[in-house]
Amino acid sequence: MTQTSVPTMTAAARAVGLTKTYGKGATEVHALRGVDLEIRRGAFTAIMGPSGSGKSTLMHCLAGLDRPTSGQVMVAGQPLENLDDDQLTVFRRENVGFVFQAFNLLPMLTAGQNIQLPLELAGKRVTDETRARAQMIADTLGIGKRLGHKPSELSGGQQQRVAIARALVTQPAILFADEPTGNLDSETSAEVLDHLRRSVRELGQTVVMVTHEASAAAYADEIVTVKDGHIEGVTR
Ligand SMILES: Nc1ncnc2c1ncn2[C@@H]1O[C@H](COP(=O)(O)OP(=O)(O)OP(=O)(O)O)[C@@H](O)[C@H]1O
Ligand SMILES: [Mg+2]
Incomplete structure (x- = not known):
């Protein structure tokens, strides 16, 4: 894989002139209309905005889950x-x-097996070292003692924390979360947000989270506001 040098190495991800158009002709939807954005490394960034403003589309393009119509995305350079x-x-x-x-946890697997899954998918062997890392992340997220349980035996907040641990276990350059607390009650939401915050502080993780709720965005270092496919503003 070719690694091209980039001007700003402090950015974990960056978008330049990003547009995304769904459909053609009369049914055309301009979900993104020219987005320039830099996601700061080691920071917790929240993306806010009304329903249909393009938050998920932006996040999917930044995460490489979807291709933009035009413009560039760089992740980890x-x-x-x-x-x-x-x-x-x-x-x-x-x-x-x-x-x-x-x-999106696999119901037949225990929490611990769900967390190790990305390592196996990446063809990495499960070693004492990877097991210790999974345990450390699980401990940080407060689910270290529940790794032998199936998802159905865990609360909503615990399941979401297993999903976060699973996303962190490969030490990703950047963690994206699309409304990770959307299905949770306020107490459990606070718990999950607290742990996301800690993964930034204690593990140096870069986190980007889409949320509808100002109370959730309050956990972030930076708030990016999206409106009609544009960045309306960035607040630190
Ligand atoms: N696969 C698709 N095909 C056609 N249009 C789409 C598709 N995905 C999204 N859109 C449209 O693109 C626009 C932006 O959608 P997006 O899902 O990014 O919004 P959002 O800000 O995440 O909204 P919400 O807060 O409701 O999740 C919307 O008008 C939506 O209807
Ligand atoms: Mg969305």
């Missing part, structure tokens, strides 16, 4: 446009963690 689909899959596995609103 790698321009994603230079990668074909197979290379992009490998790049994502090694550099990007993603937490979905619906936890």
